[in-house]
Amino acid sequence: MDLNTIIQVLDSSIRLSTPLLLACLAGLFSERAGIFDIGLEGKMLIAAFFSAAITFTSGNVWLGLLAGIGASLALSAIHGLASITFRGNQLISGVALNFLASGLTVLIAQNWFKQGGRTPTIPEEQRFQEITLPFADALRDIPLLGPIYSDLLSGHSALAYIAFAMVPLTWWVLFRTRFGLRLRAVGEAPDAVDTAGVSVVGLRFAAVAICGVLCGVAGAYLATSLQAGFVKEMTAGRGYIALAALIFAKWRPWYALIACLLFGFLQAVALRFQNIDLGGIVIPVQAMEALPYILTVVILAGFVGKAIPPRAGGEPYVKER
Amino acid sequence: MTFMKTILGTAAALALSAGAALADPALIYDLGGKFDKSFNEAAFGGAERWAQETGGTYKDIEIQSEAQREQALRRFAEAGFNPVVTTGFAIAGSIDAVAADYPDTKFVTIDGWVDPDKHSNVVSILFSEHEGSYLVGMMAGMASESNTVGFIGGMDIPLIRKFACGYAQGVVAANPDAKVVSNMTGTTPAAWNDPVKGSELARAQISQGADVIYAAAGGTGIGVLQTAAKENILSIGVDSNQNHMHPGQVLTSMLKRVDVAVFDSMTAGADLETGTVKVFGLAEEGVGYALDENNAPLVSDEMKAAVDAAREQIIAGDLKVHDYSSDDSCPVLKF
DSSP: OOHHHHHHHHHHHHHHHHHHHHHHHHHHHHHHTTOOOTTHHHHHHHHHHHHHHHHHHHSOHHHHHHHHHHHHHHHHHHHHIIIIISOOOHHHHHHHHHHHHHHHHHHHHHHHHOSSSOOOOOOGGGSOOEEOOTTTTGGGGSTTHHHIIIIIISSEEHHHHHHHHHHHHHHHHHHHSHHHHHHHHHHHOHHHHHHTTOOHHHHHHHHHHHHHHHHHHHHHIIIIIISSSOOTTTTTTHHHHHHHHHHHTTTOHHHHHHHHHHHHHHHHHHHHOSSEEETTEEEOHHHHHHHHHHHHHHHHTTSSSOOOOOTTTTOOOOOOO | OHHHHHHHHHHHHHHHHHHHHHOOOEEEEOTTOTTSSSHHHHHHHHHHHHHHHHOOOOEEEEOOSTTHHHHHHHHHHHTTOSSEEEESGGGHHHHHHHGGGOTTSOEEEESOOOOTTTOTTEEEEEEOHHHHHHHHHHHHHHHOSSSEEEEEEEEOOHHHHHHHHHHHHHHHHHOTTOEEEEEEEESSGGGGGOHHHHHHHHHHHHHTTOSEEEEEOTTHHHHHHHHHHHTTOEEEEEESOOGGGSTTTEEEEEEEOHHHHHHHHHHHGGGOOOSEEEEEOTTTTSEEEOOOTTTGGGSOHHHHHHHHHHHHHHHHTSSOOOOHHHHTOOSSOOO
16 A cells, blocks of 8 residues: 555545534534534535535525525524423434424425425536645655645645634633633533523523534535535435544544544545455455444443543423522 | 224225226335436436326325335325336335235336236336446446546445446456446445545545546435546446536446336336336347437547447347346456
């Protein structure tokens, strides 16, 4: 295996990890505030559709991104209303939103474009363009570091760089700001936060809204950066893999980065090499594809450290009278 | 309670008799959905053509989960629809379970196989996908400059391997030096609708030198065709004519005339001959390759002559294309 192949696989890993990472950080904000969100998948899907649809009709990909974020926020608002205001079951609300997104996207797409639940193909120049980092072409000839910089790190879309910049930002917000401290507290002991005179409902809605924005970016990345349009069910379970990554990362931002890169890498390897021959033992491609889930189960079972979710997660907060 | 039962019973009987009087045909799409730009959409096209030409009406349903297959079959059969046409291999098991309960209803399974000796009211329609794929494989082999061509399948099932195997044989026949890189998208039905993975697979194959890629992967193929067009290599579409999706960059499409099968079945209506297995091959024009104004500049006269000659030979029986599903193995491609 030469350097070129390795770089291509890693490059593919980055593209595949980006939507996972955005969704995973979205889930992190929500779950750290005590709102489980199984609806990451649905939010990404609806954002993918609206970003593609608006990009196609307006010709402006940034407007498309805004539309995607808006659609995702709308689902977040419903989730918040159901599980925070009306204290409904968070898991059921999330599942319902997934179904809603799955049906709604195809229905609206069919009504608007009459292409059978797809959006028309977005012209190449209207999609998110790949950004060439400064000096990428000049540095290409330097051994090892040159290709890594110019082929691996350079040449992704703006949204991918935003996704990776979100990791330190998330860490800083959660662990270095007053808002972050309160947000984490609301997921651990909402009664204490309430006693301190801070609005539990307000904080949780803020967390759910951040979750909506990040899912919106993830959906737009799928439909307008990786692809040139929306295809029904195009998220293909990435929201669920992101949830698995979140557990794998034990609800921490830097770990989330590692988990998503690992899961993306496993997918990329599975796509590049069908069956891997390790000196006589052949690992079938299906084993590689199942690995993220197996790893998550192993972590959940407590073999490798313990994954402890936020203590008040999944429970609606009822003020004591 | 008994009164309730009577009322419900009467209502059900009324509903049944009302339906039976119609005897319209019904169509059940596979999980890929009615508008997959490919297999199921071809079925829809056939049904629409039938409705337009005869002025008849039909009912159709897009199932959303595995469990709905049997339910949909029973619904249509009980409501008196005849024949009930289904697409996709996966429904065959459900038809096998249901057919005996509705001896007066005729079932058509396109791509599926139901034992004709066991059920006299079922007809299985199969296509010689390996023969059609052989022809587009020849074109790929001749069009390739790097002597490496790719195949991207959807869900890893014997049917898709049949496509891959026929394709690889065609490639090698036209260009003995060529190498075929083959990938499957996944092992679950989600593999039919994952264009992002399709794109990544296409990129991976391009990095291995492929300059023509054949996608037999439903909605996933949209991503393959898109990436191929962007990276300036050729692609080959499947089932429906997909040449128009990226004019001048799709070499051809392997046509599988599901529309003809649906149209013929609906036209025959209640007189449909059942208890048999029908094979739509090159001779019946059930499979073939697409040539239109979008890909005309890509197909040289030499290419066309070679492919048409091979077509004649296959129809005449002088050239045998190995069928993967006959013995679950492929002489020129390892899975």
